[in-house]
Amino acid sequence: MSEPMATRYLAAILATCADVLGRRPGAEENFFEIGGDSVTATDLFLRLESRLGVELDVALFFEARDFRELASRLAESTGRPVDRSMPGASG
Secondary structure: OOHHHHHHHHHHHHHHHHHHHOOOOOOOOOHHHHOOOHHHHHHHHHHHHHHHOEOOOHHHHHHOOOHHHHHHHHHHHOOOEOOOOOOOOOO
8 A cells, every 4th residue: 555545554553542542652663562452452443443444453453663664564455345344343
């Protein structure tokens, strides 16, 4: 995907992380190093799926070293909108 998509994802990730953790992180910070844990990671993951309207690969979330890398990797790996009318769809 294009750089603008990664930029869009980064903005959404940082804003959503601020909602979950109570502070807006920097793009070069790591979710787990700034106080995130598996419970808040799940919350963030589900909120991002809903906010972005895509299905996310949770493995990318745990493998990315910082939010900028996460946004870039999500932009490369996503593209299929979530069909909210289907049973079991996130959101």
